[in-house]
Every structure is written in C-alpha cells, then in structure tokens.
Amino acid sequence: MKTILPVFLLVFMVTCNCDLNAQNMIYPIPSFNVKVIGTAIFQESRLEQGSQNNAKERRAMNVKGGVCGLLTDSCSYVATIYSLDGLTRLGPFTVQCGETLTVEIDDREWGVIIFSGSQLCVDVWIEEFGDPQKKCLED
Numbered sequence: 001m002k003t004i005l006p007v008f009l010l011v012f013m014v015t016c017n018c019d020l021n022a023q024n025m026i027y028p029i030p031s032f033n034v035k036v037i038g039t040a041i042f043q044e045s046r047l048e049q050g051s052q053n054n055a056k057e058r059r060a061m062n063v064k065g066g067v068c069g070l071l072t073d074s075c076s077y078v079a080t081i082y083s084l085d086g087l088t089r090l091g092p093f094t095v096q097c098g099e100t101l102t103v104e105i106d107d108r109e110w111g112v113i114i115f116s117g118s119q120l121c122v123d124v125w126i127e128e129f130g131d132p133q134k135k136c137l138e139d
Contacts, residue, residue: 029061029112030125035068036077036114042124043084043111058129063112064100068121077116084109 027034029044063079075097081090085108095101097120105126112124 027124029110030123032123032125034122034124036065036116036120036122037118038116040114040122041111042114042122044109044126046109057107059105059107060127060129061103061105061110061112062100062125062127063095063114063122064098065095065114065116065120065122066097068119075118075120077114077120077122079115080113081105082111082113084111 025041027040027042029042031042034040034042061081063081065075065077065079067075076094077097078092078094079101080092081103082088083105088108090103090105092115093101093103110126114120114122
C-alpha cells in the first residue's frame with residue numbers, strides 16, 4: 001500500500017504537467033478546427049508563411065468558434081486581438097458560437113487569445129484585400 005501512493009502521485013504529476021503544456025501551446029494563424037478548452041493563443045508568423053509585407057493592403061482578422069461534437073443551446077467565448085509588438089490590443093469581444101468576428105488590422109503581425117468556459121472548435125484566419133484606391137487608378 002505504501003508504494004501505491006508514490007506511484008499514483010508520480011503519475012498524477014506527469015499527467016498534470018503534460019496538460020499544462022498543452023494549454024500553453026501557440027497555434028499558427030491560419031488554424032482551423034482547433035479544440036479550445038479554457039484558453040488558446042494564436043499568432044501570425046509571416047516568415048513561416050513566406051508572404052511579403054505590403055503596407056498598402058487592407059487585412060482583416062477572422063475568428064469563428066463553434067461547438068465540438070455535442071450540441072448545446074447557447075455558447076459564447078471571448079476573443080482579444082493584439083499586435084505582436086505589444087502596441088495594440090483590440091477587444092475583448094464576446095462572440096456567440098457560429099458567428100464570425102471580423103476586425104480590420106494593419107500590416108503588423110497579430111495574435112488572438114480565446115477564452116472559453118466550455119470546449120470549442122475555433123477557426124482563425126486573415127483575409128487580405130487589395131488597396132481599393134490602387135485598383136481604381138488601374139481601371
């Protein structure tokens with residue numbers, strides 16, 4: 001009986017440590033169908049995407065959450081959008097499941113923090129739009 005308690009404590013500590021590491025994971029933008037329990041962090045990395053930095057383009061951050069698996073009557077989550085340089089924070093926004101939060105952003109790199117009291121499946125992506133003035137000049 002004396003050996004069971006230390007073995008149980010060791011297994012419990014290892015399991016808790018793995019769970020904490022999973023919760024602190026940073027997901028790339030774009031990400032789709034990510035299961036979120038509690039808090040999740042998403043960050044853009046243009047170096048990984050290989051995209052060029054074009055200050056003339058308009059961009060929009062999109063966040064959409066929904067229920068994973070079982071259906072519930074209502075569901076909501078809180079999303080905060082922030083620049084990775086730490087100068088700008090947009091939100092927090094309370095979003096109903098199934099709705100898409102769209103926020104215009106500039107050419108800096110951005111991130112999103114999601115807070116939820118229940119399990120969600122979340123999509124986070126950025127849309128880029130051409131400069132409307134440039135298009136008018138070309139026509």
